[in-house]
Amino acid sequence: MTQKDFESAYFTMNEDDVRQYVLTQMTYFDKDAELEVNEIGDGNLNYVFLIKERKMNRSLIIKQAGPVARISDEFVVSPDRNRIEYDILKLQGESAPGLVPKVYHYDPIMNCMSMEDLSDHQIMRDALMEKKTFPNFADHITTFMVNTLLNTSDVVMNHKEKKALVKSFVNPDLCEISEDLVFTEPFYDCPRNDVFKGSKEVVENLIWSDEQLKLETAKLKFEFMTNAQSLIHGDLHTGSVFVTKDSTKIIDPEFAFYGPAGYDVGNVIANLIFAYMNGFVTIENEQDKKSYLAYLSQTIIEVVDLFKAKFEIAWRKADKERTAEYSGFYNYYMSRLLKDTAGTAGCELIRRTVGIAHVKDLTVIQNHEQRIYAETICLKAGKTFILERETFSTGEEFLNVVTKLLDKNKGAMNNGRVNNSIGEA
Ligand code: SR1
Ligand code: MG
Secondary structure: OOOOOOOOOOOOOOOOHHHHHHHHHHOOOOOOOOOOEEEEEOOOOOEEEEEEEEEEEEEEEEEOOOOOOOOOOOOOOOOOHHHHHHHHHHHHHHOOOOOOOOOOEOOOOOOOOEEEEOOOOOOOOHHHHHHOOOOOOHHHHHHHHHHHHOOOOOOOOOOHHHHHHHOOOOHHHHHHHHHHHOOOOOOOOOOOOEEEEOHHHHHHHHHOOOHHHHHHHHHHHHHHHHHHOOEEEEOHHHHEEEEEOOEEEEEOOOOOOEOOOOOHHHHHHHHHHHHHHHOOOOOOOOHHHHHHOOOOOOHHHHHHHHHHHHHHHHHHHHHOOOOHHOOOHHHHHHHHHHHHHHHHHHHHHHHHOOOOOHHHHHHOOOOOHHHHHHHHHHHHHHHHHHHOOOOOHOOHHHHHHHHHHHHOOOOHHEEEEEEEHHHHO
8 A cells, every 4th residue: 555645735535545644643543553444424515434443442533624515516615624623622622511522633734633433422313313312402402502602702702812713713615605505595596406396386485486585584694794793613403413312412513603693503493393394294103203292392492491591690600791791781682692593593494495405304204295294384484483583582482483383284284195275475
């Protein structure tokens, strides 16, 4: 095998390169260790390798950023996102100990980093589709969000130090992806969209022909681009969470930048709703369905209510910027955050249904009528969250958007068949 040069110029590694890389550039394994290397990533952007050494029972993950996205080479994305991911995982590890993987090293030439192997965990989206439940998730994710979002904001940080962080986490390529894929393309007949054939008419009626909806998404897009409130994860869906029954690890923060705090909270809620809709249409046994949906309902409610409760406690305890102490400011801050939460949940629900980057929760639904039904509820819920985003303040109110729609559209699905009324605007 030829000796590769890992020290002068970047190239994308295959499994053999990674074996050589780990043995020559890192000290994690003995120099003569026998390593098994497998590329295990199935994400949209990066290459993820699992390296195992059986004798000592040690393992490691190497994540390398490629020059273009895996989902499509139309997306040219700076490999510097690997630095951003490494730096933010270190910061998040300090703010929210135990809730992110440990990181070991970052290599600015090969644009790769190493981190803890979490093979004993499962990606939450997959686990939810197997109808597993995680009673501690709401507690863990809200601790993560409160700590990372409040601790990086002007409310508690020295403003000059905060501005230095804003600068260090400027992330133009990945922000552009979100600006396009979340806030722009799903709301018109963009060639890059990927609409399920059976849902096309519904999308045209409900989304593309609604001028008020478009205007509101423009406001949300400008909020996303201009409100440098907190150092956000930036892509906090259930595919960015690893779980076991007792443990939650938040991964993949490469979309991180200074943006609206509600963007993270809204993404969590929308992705729990995708799991809810998957369960709603795919679980046949009524009792199983009832208990699984009860778990997800409770989780959606708790994500909002625990987030609010913990945020308020942390706010009250914190040594704050003087003006943040003024009476009424906390309420103003939280209501703006919840407005962004609802707006983001709405955009995420619509963009994962209409745009290029789907979620398995919807795409695995085999029965076409059921998929149209689930997608239509997501589109309608998304619209409500966007158009009525000023009105949400409790977890129950977020959940009610979905349960009310299901109630209203009860007659639209009978024995797996959807009738025309489901797609009405
Ligand atoms: C081109 S990347 C498509 C999507 O995958 C990531 O997980 C983000 O959600 C992004 O929007
Ligand atoms: Mg990701």
